Amino acid sequence: MNKYIKTVLLSTALLCFGAGSVSAAQFSDAKSGKELTAKQLAQKLAKYDVVFFGEYHDQSEIHKSEIDLLEALHKIKGEKLVLSMEMFEVDNQEKLDSFLAGQLNEADFMATSRPWPNYQTDYAPLVNFAKEQNMPVVAANVPRFLAAHVAKNNASAAGIEEQYKKWLPKATYAPEGAYKDKFYAQMNSPEAPMKMPSARLAAVYAAQCLKDDKMAESIAAFSDEHKNMQVLHINGCFHSDAHLGTAQKLEALRPELKVAVITPLERKQKGEKPAGDFVVWFDRK
Template identity: 40%
Template sequence: MKKLLLLLLLSLVCTVQAQDLAAYQLYNKKGRATTVAKAAQDLAGYDVVLFGEMHNNSINHWLQLKLTEAIYQHKKQKVILGAEMFERDNQKGVDQYLAGTLTAKQFKDSVRLWNNFGTDYKPLLDFARDHQLPFVATNIPRRYATQVAKETISSLDKLPAADRQWIARLPIIVSLETPGYPEMKTLMGN
């Protein structure tokens, strides 16, 4: 009986190890399954590639890294990375980390980081550092986003010139009538 149980257990382990446990499946714009290599080859033909992701989904971030690595093989130093995880007024800290003048601990202490930075964003930032690629802090500083949420987008017009350097050129024209806007507001709890 023990031998039969051991044989059954071993066969289950071998079956599990033999499976391809893919964490994702990529699809092209025609809805057909594709590979990272093929997607990267196609994406390398574009000037700008934007990744949309759920901030707390590690698989999304891992896939971003893998696609970035593959795109880099085609475009090399033409790649510029950016992330909304970093607010614009943290750009100096990002640049110093990339240049090696800030240690990981100093960087963590000087830049506002999300809880999942180490697992989800740091690998992409380190890829930029290791390949001497620019990395842009793309997000508006939280205080200004909060200001817009509490007041209106036109409240940014009152900011002093020194503060305006951290936001898009004013005036910012936004259509609140686009079909996705009400749904986005609901999803964001507003």
């Protein structure tokens, strides 16, 4: 992987990374401000078809809240609940299924499924709970090497080998408006590792949208095949805040689905308007 692609991946990762934290999080209703336990939130979410849980990928406090909510939702939904994850890519769905079915041991699963560096500490609890409960897990994301190709090649999928094209979304578009404005502002922030010329920034935005489109299609496809099942989708909050990104793409694909968004906010940000329907509170340290 060349230096440019590494920088692109680091840049997009910064959209959803913060710093470590250890204390217990809590939820609240964004409209009323009422604090909620995981059990209370699960009860409110029971009426939704798809729940986006937006996270900062390196916040352990939020990860603990994810497993708390998954367990609480399972008590209500039981076999009608499915976990969907940005952290697994569609070409590894068979490996994920084999691991969940006990046909692939953890060592081989880890060696072949391209898990994220913090998988064991932050995402294994979710996957292992799903395994214990015979719960499906959707590997929702586009393979990262395809997103990197689009970012490197001026937003074009030209040159992708035929055998890999089946992993691309059926349709992809990079919309103008709030999502693009937010993306460009973030990528031009002081925290960005490099300043990109406009053409390259447009290509990186196209790669971001490629991920959104594929995750939206993955959720839509599962919902089409499994009516009356609730999907809890875990992703970086940039993909779903304000019902933009993946949430926006899903709502365009399947407007009949009732979608809720959980967004993370630091406790010191109380008083700020949340970018979701519900809030998970945490302390950034």
